[in-house]
């Protein structure tokens with residue numbers, strides 16, 4: 402146990418630390434912000450409280466003592482190369498990820514992966530238990546760590562424990578495939594509050610608990626009998642959002658606005674720029690989006706002189722087979738469409754398999770006349786909210802898949818079923834042709850929603866729910 406003074410009253414536990422350890426061009430080790438929406442959402446929360454963050458530094462076999470970065474106390478968890486393969490790439494990203502995203506890709510079930518998942522979850526729980534003060538609060542995040550709440554409660558019954566699930570929770574008919582379905586539910590029920598993105602996710606979870614376990618379920622409360630004492634777990638939706646401030650600030654900066662104009666110029670000044678921004682992941686519907694755009698060009702409904710699609714696909718989980726295959730498929734179709742339609746001055750699809758700093762992303766959002774979010778399934782989709790946050794000019798169109806958590810809130814977007822390519826094509830045409838007055842009416846309503854419900858409101862609501870449980874004990 403560290404000295405008492407080193408104990409934190411608030412601890413976040415997430416698979417990744419907010420920074421990743423990476424090798425610089427000269428082989429030197431440096432840190433950069435880690436990928437994905439989770440870190441972007443939690444960073445402002447952490448800056449607001451004096452807490453510690455337990456997580457993996459993003460590389461195998463890195464053994465590091467706790468350190469402070471950007472004012473945050475970080476506690477690294479070491480994963481061996483085989484644990485990265487079996488726990489992270491295997492169970493988290495080739496079993497749970499595809500299963501929970503409605504089996505868009507087939508989940509792989511391997512007992513050794515499960516064993517590694519249990520072992521690594523225990524390690525995270527131990528690190529958190531060592532870091533947190535008596536009676537403190539631990540907030541566990543996401544599908545990589547579903548067993549941590551119960552493991553932590555077993556070691557430290559004095560704690561208040563929250564868990565937030567950033568991805569969808571599937572219907573029982575799919576969830577029931579999981580060979581370890583009961584253990585995972587029991588793991589999550591170690592928390593006092595289990596938070597989900599959408600009401601439907603919470604409903605699916607509660608239905609699974611009702612079907613598979615013997616606890617009483619009433620409304621959003623699960624009542625657990627622990628050696629004669631009753632404990633209540635609350636499971637409900639807390640839709641996550643973004644920190645809107647850096648987006649509105651960057652969008653107002655003259656240099657960022659100038660960069661947006663430069664981007665348009667660099668693309669040959671097309672009348673309309675369409676934008677897609679995703680991790681390169683099969684849940685994001687990138688192939689469907691590209692197919693729809695390609696067909697519109699083939700049919701002459703759009704031309705490359707008038708419209709360019711910019712697709713940012715940031716590299717992700719590059720050693721998992723499904724991701725390797727997806728990259729090949731996307732790059733083949735981009736090359737075909739560009740080969741058929743490009744001219745010397747205009748390109749159909751400007752494809753960027755890279756990540757970009759936030760400033761450059763905001764410049765792209767400002768340059769984009771329409772943002773295409775066509776995920777087949779997505780817990781929330783924060784890119785949709787980022788786009789809206791930057792558009793203080795009330796221009797631009799958000800085309801948004803019905804299968805994202807964001808669609809529950811952002812009703813004034815042009816909502817689409819990305820499986821229906823004709824619907825997707827019509828939505829793209831609507832976005833390209835939408836009159837300024839309609840853009841403005843929709844964007845105003847979207848902005849109100851996003852600016853009023855930012856990530857601070859999200860964490861405040863979640864932590865208030867945790868407080869309520871603590872006070873009722």
Ligand code: G6P
Pocket residue numbers: 416417436437438439494543544567568717718
């Ligand atoms: C999603 C998940 C996060 C994850 C992120 C990036 O947003 O909800 O938990 O960190 O993707 O994925 P990666 O596998 O690179 O951490």
